[in-house]
Amino acid sequence: MAHIADPTAVEQLEQEVTEKLGFNDHFHDHHHGDKYSANFLTHYIFSTDHKMIARQFLITGIFWAFVGAAMSIVFRLQLGFPEADMAWLKPILGKWIQVNSSGIGKLDPEFYYALVTMHGTILVFFVLTAGLSGTFSNLLIPLQVGARDMASPLLNAFSYWFFFLAGVVMFLSLFLSTGPFSGGWTAYPPLSALPQASEGSGTGMTMWIVGMAFFIVSSLLGGINYITTILNLRTKGMNLWRMPMTIWSFFVTAILGVLSFPVLLSGVLLLMFDRSMGTSFYLSEIVVGGEVLDRVGGSPILFQHLFWFLGHPEVYIIILPAMGMVSEVLSVNARKPIFGYRAMVYSIMAIGFLSFIVWAHHMFMSGVNPLISNFFVIFTLIIAVPSAVKVFNWITTIYGSNFRFNTPSLFAVGFVSMFISGGLTGIFLGNSAIDIQMHDTYFVVAHFHIVMGVAAFFGMFAGVYHWFPKMFGRFMNETLGKIHFWGTLVGAYAIFWPMHYTGMAGVPRRYYDGGASFEAFKHFDDLNKFITIGAIVVFFLQIVFIINFFYSIFAGRKLKVKNPWGANTLEWTTPIEAGHGNWPGNIPTVQRWAYDYGKNGEDFLPQYVPLKEGEHDHGGH
Amino acid sequence: MGELSTPQPGRYRQSSINEQKLLLWVAIGTIVMLFGAFTSAYVVRRSAGNWYEFKLPDIFFASTLVILASSVSLHWAYSSFKRGMEQRYKIGLIITMVLGLVFVVMQYLGWIALDQSGATFTINPSSSFVYVISGVHAAHVLGGIGALVMATLHAFTLPFRPTKRRRNRFELVVQYWHFVDALWVYLYIFFLFQS
Numbered sequence: 001m002a003h004i005a006d007p008t009a010v011e012q013l014e015q016e017v018t019e020k021l022g023f024n025d026h027f028h029d030h031h032h033g034d035k036y037s038a039n040f041l042t043h044y045i046f047s048t049d050h051k052m053i054a055r056q057f058l059i060t061g062i063f064w065a066f067v068g069a070a071m072s073i074v075f076r077l078q079l080g081f082p083e084a085d086m087a088w089l090k091p092i093l094g095k096w097i098q099v100n101s102s103g104i105g106k107l108d109p110e111f112y113y114a115l116v117t118m119h120g121t122i123l124v125f126f127v128l129t130a131g132l133s134g135t136f137s138n139l140l141i142p143l144q145v146g147a148r149d150m151a152s153p154l155l156n157a158f159s160y161w162f163f164f165l166a167g168v169v170m171f172l173s174l175f176l177s178t179g180p181f182s183g184g185w186t187a188y189p190p191l192s193a194l195p196q197a198s199e200g201s202g203t204g205m206t207m208w209i210v211g212m213a214f215f216i217v218s219s220l221l222g223g224i225n226y227i228t229t230i231l232n233l234r235t236k237g238m239n240l241w242r243m244p245m246t247i248w249s250f251f252v253t254a255i256l257g258v259l260s261f262p263v264l265l266s267g268v269l270l271l272m273f274d275r276s277m278g279t280s281f282y283l284s285e286i287v288v289g290g291e292v293l294d295r296v297g298g299s300p301i302l303f304q305h306l307f308w309f310l311g312h313p314e315v316y317i318i319i320l321p322a323m324g325m326v327s328e329v330l331s332v333n334a335r336k337p338i339f340g341y342r343a344m345v346y347s348i349m350a351i352g353f354l355s356f357i358v359w360a361h362h363m364f365m366s367g368v369n370p371l372i373s374n375f376f377v378i379f380t381l382i383i384a385v386p387s388a389v390k391v392f393n394w395i396t397t398i399y400g401s402n403f404r405f406n407t408p409s410l411f412a413v414g415f416v417s418m419f420i421s422g423g424l425t426g427i428f429l430g431n432s433a434i435d436i437q438m439h440d441t442y443f444v445v446a447h448f449h450i451v452m453g454v455a456a457f458f459g460m461f462a463g464v465y466h467w468f469p470k471m472f473g474r475f476m477n478e479t480l481g482k483i484h485f486w487g488t489l490v491g492a493y494a495i496f497w498p499m500h501y502t503g504m505a506g507v508p509r510r511y512y513d514g515g516a517s518f519e520a521f522k523h524f525d526d527l528n529k530f531i532t533i534g535a536i537v538v539f540f541l542q543i544v545f546i547i548n549f550f551y552s553i554f555a556g557r558k559l560k561v562k563n564p565w566g567a568n569t570l571e572w573t574t575p576i577e578a579g580h581g582n583w584p585g586n587i588p589t590v591q592r593w594a595y596d597y598g599k600n601g602e603d604f605l606p607q608y609v610p611l612k613e614g615e616h617d618h619g620g621h
Numbered sequence: 622m623g624e625l626s627t628p629q630p631g632r633y634r635q636s637s638i639n640e641q642k643l644l645l646w647v648a649i650g651t652i653v654m655l656f657g658a659f660t661s662a663y664v665v666r667r668s669a670g671n672w673y674e675f676k677l678p679d680i681f682f683a684s685t686l687v688i689l690a691s692s693v694s695l696h697w698a699y700s701s702f703k704r705g706m707e708q709r710y711k712i713g714l715i716i717t718m719v720l721g722l723v724f725v726v727m728q729y730l731g732w733i734a735l736d737q738s739g740a741t742f743t744i745n746p747s748s749s750f751v752y753v754i755s756g757v758h759a760a761h762v763l764g765g766i767g768a769l770v771m772a773t774l775h776a777f778t779l780p781f782r783p784t785k786r787r788r789n790r791f792e793l794v795v796q797y798w799h800f801v802d803a804l805w806v807y808l809y810i811f812f813l814f815q816s
C-alpha cells in the first residue's frame with residue numbers, strides 16, 4: 001500500500017512519544033465518549049460536537065451539490081439542444097415543461113432563468129461556502145489547534161441549524177407555482193425589488209431573501225466561533241507561526257466572512273423595504289407593463305455596490321479554505337515542508353485584504369465613473385501577485401519531491417492547474433478596457449467556473465478524500481477515486497475551455513437559447529452540444545463519488561493506525577473513534593511547526609515531538 | 622524535557638480573556654460592519670443627487686442623552702456589583718432597563734415627528750434611511766434590553782454572590798450595552814453632519 005506511510009514507524013512513534021506526553025488513548029478512560037451524547041437524537045442530530053457538525057455540513061452540502069448539478073444538466077440540455085424534445089422531464093418538472101400538440105416538450109423560458117439563478121445561489125452559498133467552510137473549519141480547527149471543541153459548541157450547532165433552515169426555505173421555493181427567484185444569483189434590482197417584475201420576483205424572491213438571511217446568520221455564527229477558537233483555544237506551544245496552512249486559511253476566511261456578510265445583510269434588508277414597504281432605495285422612475293410607478297430617488301447601482309462588497313470577498317471565502325487544504329495535502333504527500341510557509345501566510349493575508357477593495361471590477365459596465373474604475377483595475381491586477389506567489393510555492397513544494405500520487409494529492413494538483421487557468425483569465429477581465437467586451441459573455445462564465453467552481457471543488461475533494469479516514473474511520477476506494485479525478489479533470493476542461501472562445505466571440509451568458517438565434521453564433525452549435533455532453537459525463541462521474549462516499553462510510557477499508565498519511569498535524573493524534581472532547585487524556589503540547597517532513601533524515605516529525613538539543617524550529621521566534 | 626511534564630487535562634487558553642467576551646467582540650465587529658454598510662450606502666446614495674433635505678427632530682437629541690445616561694447607570698450598577706453593594710447594583714440595573722425602554726419609546730416618537738414634518742418613510746431614500754438605520758439600531762437595543770431583563774432576573778432571584786462566573790456574565794451585558802449606546806451616538810452624529 002504505497003499511499004500509507006510506513007505503519008510500523010508510525011506506530012512506534014506514537015508509542016514512544018504519546019505515552020510520555022500523556023495523551024494516549026488509555027489514560028483517563030472516563031473522558032471517553034460524550035456524556036451528553038446518550039441517545040441517537042442528541043448524538044447524530046442535535047449534536048454540539050464539532051466533528052459531528054462537520055459531518056452534518058458535509059452531507060447537507062453533498063445533497064445541495066447534487067441538486068445544483070442536476071439543475072445545470074437541465075439548462076445545459078436546453079443550451080446544447082434547444083430543439084430537442086424534453087417531454088421526458090415532465091414527470092420531474094411538471095408544468096415547467098410545456099408539451100405542444102405534436103407531443104414535443106419545451107422548457108419554460110421563465111424556469112430556465114429560475115434554474116440558472118438557483119444553480120448559482122446553491123453552488124456559491126450552500127455548497128462552496130457552507131459545505132466547504134462549514135465542513136472543514138468545523139472538523140479541523142479544534143483538532144488542529146488542539147482544542148476540545150469550538151469556543152461555543154452551542155452557537156456552532158445553531159450555525160448548522162440556521163444553514164439547514166435556509167436550505168429548507170430555498171428548497172420549498174422550488175415548488176412555488178410561480179417558481180423560485182429567477183433574476184440571477186446576484187439578485188440585482190429591479191427584478192429583485194419589484195414583486196411584479198417577473199414571475200419569480202414575487203414569493204420566489206421573498207423566500208430567496210428569507211433563506212439568504214438565515215444563511216447569513218449561519219455564516220456569522222460559524223465565523224465568530226472559528227475566529228475565537230483560533231485566537232484563544234490553541235493548545236500550549238501552538239504559536240501563530242506553528243499553525244498549519246489550513247488553520248491560517250480558515251482564519252482569514254472567517255474574518256472575510258464576518259466583515260462582508262453583514263454588508264450583504266444590509267443590502268438585502270433595504271431590498272426587503274423596497275419590496276414590501278414602498279421605499280425606493282434601489283428604484284427610480286420605473287415603468288412596469290405600461291404602468292408608471294411612483295418610486296423616485298433610488299439607484300440600482302447602490303445594490304450592486306453592497307452586493308459586490310460581499311460578493312468579491314465571498315469568492316475568496318470559497319477559494320481560501322481550498323487553498324489551505326491543498327497546501328496541507330501537497331506538503332504531506334510530497335513529504336516536504338510547504339515551500340515558503342511565511343510567504344504563503346502573508347499572501348493569504350494580502351489576498352484577504354485586497355479582496356475588499358476590488359469589488360467594482362464586477363461593475364465596469366454598470367455605469368461607474370471610469371476614473372474610479374481605474375482604481376479598481378489596479379487593485380484587481382495586484383491580486384495576481386499574491387496569487388502567483390501561492391502558485392509558485394505549491395509547484396516548488398511538489399518539485400523534486402518523491403510525490404505520492406493518491407486521490408487527495410491528485411485533486412490537490414488538479415486544483416493548482418485549475419487555479420492557474422482561471423486566474424489568468426481574471427487578469428484579462430480585470431482590465432476594464434477588455435472587460436467592456438467580455439462582460440456578461442461566456443468568457444466570464446468560463447473564468448469563474450474554472451477558478452472558483454472547479455478549483456474549489458477540487459480543493460474540497462482533496463479534503464474529503466484526505467480527511468475521510470478522520471471523519472468516518474474508513475478509507476474511500478482509491479480506484480473509484482482516481483476514476484473520479486481523471487474523468488472530472490478532463491471533463492471540466494472540456495466543458496469550460498471552449499466557453500472562452502464562445503465568450504470572446506461575444507456569446508452572451510443567461511440567454512435561453514444560448515445565443516443560437518443569432519446568425520453570428522450558428523457555428524458554435526456543435527461546440528455547445530459538445531459542452532453539454534461533457535457536462536452530462538462529469539455529472540455521472542460525481543455520482544461515482546457520491547456512491548463511493550456513502551459506500552465507504554459503511555463498508556470502506558477500515559483505518560487501523562491513527563496517522564495513515566504520516567502527517568504532522570494534531571488531528572491525527574486523537575483516537576480513531578474520538579468522542580466529544582477529542583483527546584481522551586491530555587491535550588497534546590505543540591513543540592514545532594507543522595511541516596517538519598524529511599528533516600535531518602526523518603521522514604516526518606509530528607508537531608508534538610519535542611525539539612532536539614540545538615534543533616532549529618521554523619515556527620520559533 | 623520541561624514542557625512534557627505539564628499535562629493539560631482540561632482546556633488550554635492562549636490568553637486570559639474569556640471566550641464569551643471574545644465571541645461578543647467579534648459579533649460586535651459584525652454589527653459595526655452592518656451599520657458601516659448602511660451609513661456608506663447613505664453617503665453613496667446622497668452624492669448621487671435627488672436628495673430630499675429635512676431637519677432631524679429634536680427628540681433624537683433627547684434620546685441620545687437618555688441612552689448615554691443608561692450607560693452611566695449601568696456602569697454604576699456594575700461597579701457596585703464588584704464592590705459587593707447589592708442594593709445599588711439592583712437599583713442601577715432597573716434604572717438602566719427603564720432608560721433603555723424610554724430610549725426606544727423616544728425613538729418611536731422621533732419617527733412620528735419625522736413623519737409629521739413631511740419626511741415620511743417612503744418619500745425619498747434620504748428619510749427612508751433614517752427610519753431604517755435607527756430602526757435596526759432600536760432592534761439591537763431591544764436585544765440589549767432582553768439581556769438586561771435576564772440580568773435583573775438573576776439579580777433578584779439568585780443569592781447575591783459576586784463570583785467570577787456571575788461577573789463574567791454580567792460583563793457581557795455591560796459590554797453589549799455600552800456598544801449599542803456608542804453605536805447610537807455615532808449614528809446621531811452621522812445624521813447631524815449629513816443634514
Ligand code: HEM
Nearest residue numbers: 315319361362380384426427429430439440444448451452
Ligand atoms: C487574479 C485573480 C482574479 C481576477 C483579476 C479576477 C477578475 C474578475 C473580473 C474583472 C470579473 C468580472 C467580469 C465581468 O463580470 O465582466 C470576475 C468575475 C468573477 N470572478 Fe474573478 N478574478 C480573479 C480571481 C477569481 C477567483 C480566485 C475567484 C473565485 C474563487 C473568482 C470568482 C469570480 C466570479 C464568481 C465572477 C463572476 C460573478 C458573476 O458575474 O456572476 N475570480 N473576475
Ligand SMILES: [Cu+2]
Nearest residue numbers: 312359361362
Ligand atoms: Cu471579483
